[in-house]
Amino acid sequence: MIRCLVRVMRIGRALYGEQSRESLFPAESESGHVIEHKEKRSDLSKWGNDLRQTFRTIAQTAGVAELDVHLLMNHSIPGVNAGYITRNKLLSDHLRQ
Numbered sequence: 490m491i492r493c494l495v496r497v498m499r500i501g502r503a504l505y506g507e508q509s510r511e512s513l514f515p516a517e518s519e520s521g522h523v524i525e526h527k528e529k530r531s532d533l534s535k536w537g538n539d540l541r542q543t544f545r546t547i548a549q550t551a552g553v554a555e556l557d558v559h560l561l562m563n564h565s566i567p568g569v570n571a572g573y574i575t576r577n578k579l580l581s582d583h584l585r586q
Contacts, residue, residue: 493551 501509508515541562548558559566 498509501515505515505517545558545562548561556566565571
């Protein structure tokens with residue numbers, strides 16, 4: 490998580506040098522930060538798969554284990570040994586560590 494925040498800060502400094510001193514998510518607005526952002530509800534339904542793809546990409550980049558990504562995305566666990574893995578046990582213990 491810390492690495493993600495550091496990356497956000499670096500990108501903010503590169504894109505919005507002055508505004509990034511006071512805001513983690515700077516913007517070009519007069520105040521220098523995002524005040525409010527709304528989307529049309531009709532557009533949101535089209536983005537579900539995009540969000541899943543983005544999560545998958547970020548998780549891969551962040552080094553999240555393949556098994557964890559499958560569990561977090563509610564995908565079936567791949568491989569022959571998947572039948573021996575108890576999904577409930579993994580979700581209750583493994584991902585909380």
